[in-house]
Amino acid sequence: MLKERVEKALDSIRPALQADGGDVALVDIDEEKGIVRVQLQGACASCPSAQITLVMGVEKAIKEAVPEIKEVLSV
Numbered sequence: 001m002l003k004e005r006v007e008k009a010l011d012s013i014r015p016a017l018q019a020d021g022g023d024v025a026l027v028d029i030d031e032e033k034g035i036v037r038v039q040l041q042g043a044c045a046s047c048p049s050a051q052i053t054l055v056m057g058v059e060k061a062i063k064e065a066v067p068e069i070k071e072v073l074s075v
Helices: 002-019 050-065
Strands: 022-030 035-042 071-074
Touching: 002 022, 002 035, 002 050, 035 050, 050 071
Parallel strands: 035 071
Antiparallel strands: 022 035
8 A cells, every 4th residue: 555655664764853853744645646745743844954854855765665656745
């Protein structure tokens, strides 16, 4: 199931986010368009590097684990 694969990818990077006082939550998956929506939480929500974390960490991990995902958005 797609959601389980995305959650597993998030679990793989979650320890690094939590080490900095943050976290990430899966909000929604648009399977037709290949778009995942996540919410950065805790320290990650207000961090100046949040966009870098989203693209280089979260999006990279999800796309590697679930190649059919085309885009990861923060909501």
